[in-house]
Every structure is written in structure tokens, then in C-alpha cells.
Amino acid sequence: MATSLAESAHLTCPRCGQSFTAEIWLLVDAAERPDLLEKARAGILHTITCPHCGYEGQADAPLLLSLTPPPGPLFHG
Numbered sequence: 001m002a003t004s005l006a007e008s009a010h011l012t013c014p015r016c017g018q019s020f021t022a023e024i025w026l027l028v029d030a031a032e033r034p035d036l037l038e039k040a041r042a043g044i045l046h047t048i049t050c051p052h053c054g055y056e057g058q059a060d061a062p063l064l065l066s067l068t069p070p071p072g073p074l075f076h077g
């Protein structure tokens with residue numbers, strides 16, 4: 001079951017004034033989406049690009065990173 005969670009946000013571009021919908025990641029499971037973890041580390045996970053004029057801005061959203069390692073083998077003895 002997926003734990004990573006994105007929310008569709010309706011945004012208005014501050015440059016061209018047109019509205020568009022963007023996916024904003026709120027919860028990233030590092031084990032599930034290492035690609036998103038890399039983006040978060042690079043500081044570009046919340047960089048939103050306007051599809052109309054190409055303006056880039058930062059979404060004002062909190063991000064929860066889940067760094068729970070995948071379950072390893074269990075040893076009983």
C-alpha cells in the first residue's frame with residue numbers, strides 16, 4: 001500500500017496570472033519513492049513550474065519525510 005501522498009493544488013501564477021493545477025507532495029516514503037527523496041534532498045521537490053509561461057516558484061507546503069527502512073529479515077533463535 002502506498003504511503004506517499006500528494007495533493008492537487010490549484011495555483012495562480014504570479015507572473016502570467018493564469019491558474020493551473022499542480023501536484024504537491026506532502027508525505028514521501030523514502031523507501032517507496034527514492035526519486036522523490038532525491039528531489040527533496042536537492043530542494044526542488046516543491047518547485048512548481050507554470051505550464052503557461054514557465055515561471056518557477058516554490059510551493060508553500062510542509063513536507064513529511066518518512067525514512068523508515070524497509071523491513072529486514074527476522075532471525076529467531
Ligand SMILES: [Zn+2]
Pocket residue numbers: 013014015016017018050051052053054055
Ligand atoms: Zn505563468
